Amino acid sequence: MELDAYRITEEPYYRSVGREVPLFEAAYSGRLPVMLKGPTGCGKTRFVEHMAWKLGRPLVTVSCHEDMTASDLVGRHLLDADGTFWSDGPLTLAVRHGAICYLDEIVEARQDTTVVIHALTDDRRILPLEKKGELVRAHPDFQLVISYNPGYQSVLKDLKESTKQRFTALDFGWPDPAVEAEIVASEAKIAGDAATKLVDIARRSRNLRGQGLEEGASTRMLIHAGKLIGAGVPLGEACEIALILPMTDDPDMRDALHNAVAACV
Numbered sequence: 001m002e003l004d005a006y007r008i009t010e011e012p013y014y015r016s017v018g019r020e021v022p023l024f025e026a027a028y029s030g031r032l033p034v035m036l037k038g039p040t041g042c043g044k045t046r047f048v049e050h051m052a053w054k055l056g057r058p059l060v061t062v063s064c065h066e067d068m069t070a071s072d073l074v075g076r077h078l079l080d081a082d083g084t085f086w087s088d089g090p091l092t093l094a095v096r097h098g099a100i101c102y103l104d105e106i107v108e109a110r111q112d113t114t115v116v117i118h119a120l121t122d123d124r125r126i127l128p129l130e131k132k133g134e135l136v137r138a139h140p141d142f143q144l145v146i147s148y149n150p151g152y153q154s155v156l157k158d159l160k161e162s163t164k165q166r167f168t169a170l171d172f173g174w175p176d177p178a179v180e181a182e183i184v185a186s187e188a189k190i191a192g193d194a195a196t197k198l199v200d201i202a203r204r205s206r207n208l209r210g211q212g213l214e215e216g217a218s219t220r221m222l223i224h225a226g227k228l229i230g231a232g233v234p235l236g237e238a239c240e241i242a243l244i245l246p247m248t249d250d251p252d253m254r255d256a257l258h259n260a261v262a263a264c265v
């Protein structure tokens with residue numbers, strides 16, 4: 001079938017951190033659009049992969065960016081030896097064949113691109129393909145999911161109110177320390193005590209947010225540090241190259257982070 005390449009056949013590991021799994025299932029059962037809110041590297045993508053697997057739906061992911069046009073989402077006419085033919089874009093594929101479509105970092109897209117989802121995300125559930133002159137009715141299994149990082153928004157770059165109000169939202173903060181350590185230990189395949197130290201360091205770095213750091217160390221970064229530790233790199237050095245150097249070039253902030261590491265080893 002059309003979307004075979006988008007099917008997730010093996011269960012993606014996802015450690016639930018709250019009520020997000022049953023709430024997402026409830027939203028899916030009503031085919032409500034869902035917005036996943038949270039900082040970079042906190043598990044939004046992994047969560048949607050897990051839910052697509054759990055619900056048995058293919059997952060079509062689109063990374064949004066500012067040069068993206070509505071045609072990049074819905075499709076366009078292409079030319080070959082026999083003339084022109086229509087080629088569905090990723091959103092149209094998901095709408096026609098009943099996938100979950102995940103628009104990652106939706107605020108990066110321009111507003112004239114974002115509005116193509118409006119008729120899909122209210123009770124009409126239709127996608128107008130203006131250039132093709134077709135109105136696609138969404139497959140009953142289709143659902144739209146978007147991600148949104150509240151930390152990055154400015155007045156200039158935000159979703160329109162009329163877009164926001166079409167979505168239900170799940171908040172992804174940092175998990176409880178014990179849960180986050182379990183995730184890091186499992187993903188990096190390291191012992192629990194090393195994972196606990198990494199989470200402790202991350203929590204200290206997250207307290208520096210706003211004082212020169214845009215965001216503290218993410219779960220993703222801790223997994224990187226954990227993988228280095230697993231490969232034999234000492235914890236302090238692993239934190240240096242996986243957490244501190246990527247996050248900041250500011251000497252004072254690096255000092256503050258070195259102190260956080262020293263306090264935990």
Ligand SMILES: Nc1ncnc2c1ncn2[C@@H]1O[C@H](COP(=O)(O)OP(=O)(O)OP(=O)(O)O)[C@@H](O)[C@H]1O
Pocket residue numbers: 013014015016017038039040041042043044045046047147149183187219220223
């Ligand atoms: N609850 C969780 N269960 C399992 N793994 C997790 C969980 N949270 C985070 N992870 C791990 O952290 C990594 C980063 O998470 P993910 O890629 O989903 O972040 P994200 O929120 O989508 O970030 P971005 O906004 O940058 O795309 C994942 O590859 C996974 O290994």
Ligand SMILES: [Mg+2]
Pocket residue numbers: 044045046104
């Ligand atoms: Mg992601």
